[in-house]
Amino acid sequence: MKLVKVCTTSNDCIVITTGIALGAIVVTAKMSSVKTPCIGICSTTSLGDIVCRGCKRYSFEVIDWNGYDATAKQAVMKRIEKLTAQILESKFRIFSVPNLQLGLAHFKMPFHPDLSPYCWLHNLLSKHHLKIDKLEDYGVYIQPEFAHMDLHGICELVEQEMLVLCEAHYRRYIDVGCESKEEAV
Numbered sequence: 001m002k003l004v005k006v007c008t009t010s011n012d013c014i015v016i017t018t019g020i021a022l023g024a025i026v027v028t029a030k031m032s033s034v035k036t037p038c039i040g041i042c043s044t045t046s047l048g049d050i051v052c053r054g055c056k057r058y059s060f061e062v063i064d065w066n067g068y069d070a071t072a073k074q075a076v077m078k079r080i081e082k083l084t085a086q087i088l089e090s091k092f093r094i095f096s097v098p099n100l101q102l103g104l105a106h107f108k109m110p111f112h113p114d115l116s117p118y119c120w121l122h123n124l125l126s127k128h129h130l131k132i133d134k135l136e137d138y139g140v141y142i143q144p145e146f147a148h149m150d151l152h153g154i155c156e157l158v159e160q161e162m163l164v165l166c167e168a169h170y171r172r173y174i175d176v177g178c179e180s181k182e183e184a185v
Contacts, residue, residue: 037077037112039123050082051166054126056080058170062163081115083169087161088118091146091154096139100124103138107131122158129155 041054042062050059057065061076068076094100094117104111104120107128111120120162121140125132129151135141 004172009150028182037080039109041098050170053163056083056162056166058174076135077112077115079169081119083162083165084122085113085118086118086156087165088122090119091143091158092121092135092140093143094121099137099139103132121161125155125158127164134138 037055037057038052039054042052048059051057052059052062055062057076057080061068067072097117099110100117100120104124107124109120109124109127111123121138124138132138132151137150142149142151142154146157149157
């Protein structure tokens with residue numbers, strides 16, 4: 001058995017145990033609670049975006065995150081999880097969660113075990129898609145409808161769709177008065 005410990009700058013840690021048992025790869029993962037969904041590609045604080053291009057939180061969520069209680073943090077994480085899974089499931093299929101976990105460990109990327117593996121995949125692709133030669137090695141394949149596209153193109157499409165969906169959600173549920181203000185002008 002091989003132990004790999006992966007930690008982020010926010011002290012979130014994963015301990016991954018890998019080994020071979022009866023000819024199959026065995027991967028177990030344990031992670032402390034996620035202090036932040038940040039993946040180090042913040043555009044809300046650096047560029048002033050409403051939706052972060054990295055973690056997909058709204059700018060006020062990034063700023064106020066440390067003041068949120070566990071219930072509020074979980075609500076944000078669940079919203080992001082639903083939006084992420086909705087878009088990634090249409091373009092990718094995860095056929096081996098253990099291989100995906102090994103890929104995350106390879107790039108020293110933390111993942112929250114309570115979230116969909118499609119969230120893990122999104123974070124991996126957001127940061128490292130240009131370093132991935134064979135997606136199947138990570139337990140993932142591209143859906144047939146997108147097989148004509150390269151991984152970089154699909155990742156750009158995913159990001160565009162995620163930002164559009166997140167911004168639409170923001171306008172509909174958070175910034176409700178925005179349309180009436182624009183119409184008055």
